[in-house]
Amino acid sequence: MVQGDPTPGRRRQPTLTDVAKLAGVSIATASKALNGRDQVSPTTRAKVHDAAEQLAFSPNALARGLLAGRTGTVGLLTSDLEGRFSIPVLMGAEDAAGEGSISVFLCDARGDSIREQFHVKALLGRRVDGLIVVGSRTDSRPPLRGKLAVPVVYAYAPSQSDDDISVVSDNVGAGRQAIEHLLSIGRTRIAHISGEHGYAAAQDRAKGAMLALREAGLRPAGDRVLFGSWTESWGRSAAAGLLDKGVELDAIFCGSDQIARGALDTLRERGLSVPGDVAVMGFDNWQVLASNARPQLTSVDMRLEHLGRLAAQRLFAAMDGRVEKGVHQIGCSIVVRESTAG
Amino acid sequence: MVQGDPTPGRRRQPTLTDVAKLAGVSIATASKALNGRDQVSPTTRAKVHDAAEQLAFSPNALARGLLAGRTGTVGLLTSDLEGRFSIPVLMGAEDAAGEGSISVFLCDARGDSIREQFHVKALLGRRVDGLIVVGSRTDSRPPLRGKLAVPVVYAYAPSQSDDDISVVSDNVGAGRQAIEHLLSIGRTRIAHISGEHGYAAAQDRAKGAMLALREAGLRPAGDRVLFGSWTESWGRSAAAGLLDKGVELDAIFCGSDQIARGALDTLRERGLSVPGDVAVMGFDNWQVLASNARPQLTSVDMRLEHLGRLAAQRLFAAMDGRVEKGVHQIGCSIVVRESTAG
DNA sequence: TTGTACGCGTTATCAC
DNA sequence: GTGATAACGCGTACAA
Numbered sequence: 001m002v003q004g005d006p007t008p009g010r011r012r013q014p015t016l017t018d019v020a021k022l023a024g025v026s027i028a029t030a031s032k033a034l035n036g037r038d039q040v041s042p043t044t045r046a047k048v049h050d051a052a053e054q055l056a057f058s059p060n061a062l063a064r065g066l067l068a069g070r071t072g073t074v075g076l077l078t079s080d081l082e083g084r085f086s087i088p089v090l091m092g093a094e095d096a097a098g099e100g101s102i103s104v105f106l107c108d109a110r111g112d113s114i115r116e117q118f119h120v121k122a123l124l125g126r127r128v129d130g131l132i133v134v135g136s137r138t139d140s141r142p143p144l145r146g147k148l149a150v151p152v153v154y155a156y157a158p159s160q161s162d163d164d165i166s167v168v169s170d171n172v173g174a175g176r177q178a179i180e181h182l183l184s185i186g187r188t189r190i191a192h193i194s195g196e197h198g199y200a201a202a203q204d205r206a207k208g209a210m211l212a213l214r215e216a217g218l219r220p221a222g223d224r225v226l227f228g229s230w231t232e233s234w235g236r237s238a239a240a241g242l243l244d245k246g247v248e249l250d251a252i253f254c255g256s257d258q259i260a261r262g263a264l265d266t267l268r269e270r271g272l273s274v275p276g277d278v279a280v281m282g283f284d285n286w287q288v289l290a291s292n293a294r295p296q297l298t299s300v301d302m303r304l305e306h307l308g309r310l311a312a313q314r315l316f317a318a319m320d321g322r323v324e325k326g327v328h329q330i331g332c333s334i335v336v337r338e339s340t341a342g
Numbered sequence: 343m344v345q346g347d348p349t350p351g352r353r354r355q356p357t358l359t360d361v362a363k364l365a366g367v368s369i370a371t372a373s374k375a376l377n378g379r380d381q382v383s384p385t386t387r388a389k390v391h392d393a394a395e396q397l398a399f400s401p402n403a404l405a406r407g408l409l410a411g412r413t414g415t416v417g418l419l420t421s422d423l424e425g426r427f428s429i430p431v432l433m434g435a436e437d438a439a440g441e442g443s444i445s446v447f448l449c450d451a452r453g454d455s456i457r458e459q460f461h462v463k464a465l466l467g468r469r470v471d472g473l474i475v476v477g478s479r480t481d482s483r484p485p486l487r488g489k490l491a492v493p494v495v496y497a498y499a500p501s502q503s504d505d506d507i508s509v510v511s512d513n514v515g516a517g518r519q520a521i522e523h524l525l526s527i528g529r530t531r532i533a534h535i536s537g538e539h540g541y542a543a544a545q546d547r548a549k550g551a552m553l554a555l556r557e558a559g560l561r562p563a564g565d566r567v568l569f570g571s572w573t574e575s576w577g578r579s580a581a582a583g584l585l586d587k588g589v590e591l592d593a594i595f596c597g598s599d600q601i602a603r604g605a606l607d608t609l610r611e612r613g614l615s616v617p618g619d620v621a622v623m624g625f626d627n628w629q630v631l632a633s634n635a636r637p638q639l640t641s642v643d644m645r646l647e648h649l650g651r652l653a654a655q656r657l658f659a660a661m662d663g664r665v666e667k668g669v670h671q672i673g674c675s676i677v678v679r680e681s682t683a684g
Numbered sequence: 685t686t687g688t689a690c691g692c693g694t695t696a697t698c699a700c
Numbered sequence: 701g702t703g704a705t706a707a708c709g710c711g712t713a714c715a716a
Contacts, residue, residue: 029703062408065694103449103468371686
C-alpha cells in the first residue's frame with residue numbers, strides 16, 4: 001500500500017524553544033532547568049520538566065555537539081562483519097560505550113583499503129570523538145593514513161606503528177597455556193595441528209606451544225607442527241595422517257575449533273576414545289562448535305568481548321588526553337569441557 | 343607509557359572559515375565552490391578546492407544536519423549481535439546505506455525492552471532520519487513504544503502492528519521449497535526434524551513442508567514433525583529415534599543446519615549413505631556448518647543480506663515519504679550441495 | 685561573480 | 701532567579 005502523503009504522521013521534533021514557550025519561561029531558563037543548573041527555582045524547574053515531558057522533548061545532540069566540540073560518538077571500523085572475531089569486540093565496545101551514553105557508528109570496510117579510507121572520511125565528517133579499528137586476523141596492519149584529528153585504537157589486529165594504541169590477544173601465551181593444560185592432565189605426547197601457515201595467529205600459537213613443550217623437555221608428537229587450513233576437513237586429514245604414520249600421541253592441540261571438530265571425527269572413526277586415549281583441545285571457544293562436539297570440546301577463549309571493552313576504555317582515556325601508546329596484550333583463558341576432562 | 347599532554351598532536355578540525363580565509367574569499371563563496379554551485383568562476387573554484395585539500399577540510403556534518411533538518415544517519419537496533427541472523431541483515435543495511443553516504447548507528451538491546459527504550463531515546467536525540475529494528479527470532483514483536491518522529495522498518499522479526507513496515511523471510515514458502523526439492527530428486531518418504539516448538543520459525547517451516555507433502559499426496563515419514571531444540575544433539579537423537587522405530591525414509595528435511603549435522607552423524611554411524619540411502623537438507627545455509635559437513639549439506643538460504651538491503655531501501659523510501667505499510671516477505675533460495683545431489 | 689547576514693538548536697556568559 | 705545575547709559551522713536568500 002503506497003501512500004502519497006509526503007510526511008505521514010511525522011511531526012517536527014520539539015525544540016527547547018517549544019518547551020520554554022509552553023512553560024512560560026525563556027529558553028535560557030529552560031535549558032538551565034533541564035540540565036540541573038542550580039540557578040533556578042524549584043517551581044520553575046518543575047514547570048519546565050512538565051512541559052518537556054508533555055512534548056516528549058529530547059535535546060538535539062547535533063546542536064549540543066556543535067557547541068561543545070564533542071559529539072559523544074565513536075566510529076567502529078571493522079574488516080569482516082561476517083567473521084566471528086569482530087562481533088564480540090564490537091559488543092564489548094558498545095558495552096563500554098553504553099555506560100557513558102556515547103553511541104557507536106558502525107562501518108564495514110570488508111578488507112578493502114579504499115573503502116576504509118572512504119569510511120574514515122565519513123566518520124571524521126560526522127565528527128566522531130574517536131575511532132576503533134577491528135581487524136579480521138591477528139596479523140599487524142598498516143595504520144590509518146594521514147594525521148587524524150581524533151585518537152584511534154586498533155583492536156584484535158595491532159597497528160604496525162608503535163606510536164599507535166593497540167589491544168590484542170596474547171596468542172603466544174595462549175599456545176603455552178594450552179600445552180600446560182594438557183601437561184597438567186598428564187599428557188606428554190602432544191601433537192599440534194594448526195591452520196594456514198601464513199597467519200600470525202597460527203605462528204604465534206605454535207610458538208607458545210613449542211616453548212611450553214621445550215620447557216617440559218618434550219617435542220611435539222610427529223616432531224613438527226602441522227599447518228594446513230582452518231577447516232574441519234584439514235583437521236580430519238591431519239589427524240588421520242598422524243595415526244597412519246603410527247605417531248604415538250595422547251593429546252592433540254588444535255589451532256581452531258573447526259580443526260578440532262575434524263580431529264574428533266577421525267579419532268572416533270578410528271575407535272579411539274576422547275579423552276581416554278587422546279585428549280583434544282580447540283581454539284576460539286566458538287560455542288556452536290565447542291558445545292555441540294562429541295565429546296564437548298575444551299577450548300581456548302580469547303575473551304574478545306573483554307578485549308573490545310578494553311579497547312573502548314583505552315579510546316575513552318585517549319579522548320581524555322590519557323594516551324597509552326603501544327600494544328596491549330590480553331591474556332586468554334581456557335574453557336575446560338569433556339574432551340580434556342581427567 | 344602515559345603522556346600527560348592534554349591533547350597530544352590533536353588540532354582543531356579546519357572549518358569552512360579557515361578554507362575561505364586561505365583561499366582569500368568569503369565563506370559563502372567557499373561553500374558554493376565546494377558544493378558545486380554554478381555561481382562561481384572556475385578560477386575561484388580551483389583556489390577554494392586547493393585550500394580545502396591543503397587543510398584536509400571535511401565539512402562538519404553536524405552543522406550541516408542542523409541546518410538541513412536531516413542528519414544522513416539511521417539507527418540499527420538489534421536484539422542479538424552474537425546471533426547469526428542480525429549480522430547479515432546489518433551488512434545488507436550498511437551496504438544499502440553506503441550507496442547513499444548514510445551512516446549507521448548500531449545499538450544492541452540484547453532482548454531487553456528497557457535497554458531498547460534507552461537506545462531509541464539516544465538515537466532520537468542524535469536525530470537519526472530513520473530506524474531499523476532487527477529481531478533475533480522470526481516471531482512477531484510489539485512495535486516500538488510511542489509516536490516516533492521518524493519512520494521505522496522491522497527486519498527479520500515483523501511488528502505486530504499492520505501499520506508498521508516489516509520485511510521478513512518467507513518461512514512457510516521455504517518449507518515448501520525444501521520439500522519440493524526433495525520430491526524433485528525422487529524422494530517420497532521424507533521426515534522433518536525441526537527445532538523448538540515455540541518458535542514461529544519452526545512452525546512456519548513445518549507448515550510449508552506439510553502443505554507441499556499433502557499436495558503430493560504424501561505424509562511425513564514417521565507421521566509427524568519432530569520438534570525438539572536447535573542443536574546437533576537433538577538432530578542426532580531424533581534421527582536415531584526414527585531409525586530405531588524402523589521408520590522407512592529416504593530423506594530428512596531439518597529445521598536448521600545444526601540439526602542436520604547431527605542427523606548426518608547418526609546416519610553415518612548407522613552405515614547409511616547420504617544421499618544414496620537418505621538425502622538430507624539443512625536450513626540457514628550457515629557456511630561453517632554446511633560446507634564442512636560430510637557430505638556437504640544442501641541448505642535453505644534466507645538471503646538475509648538481501649533482506650537487510652531491502653529493509654534499508656524501504657526505510658529510505660519511507661524517509662522520502664513513500665511508506666509501504668505491512669509485512670513484506672522475501673523468498674528463500676536453496677543451495678544445493680552433495681547431501682541431495684542426484 | 686562575490687560577499688553580507690540570518691538561522692538551524694543548544695549552552696554559557698553576562699546583565700537585570 | 702531570570703532573560704537577552706553570543707557563539708558553534710554551515711547553507712542560502714539577498715544585496716552589491
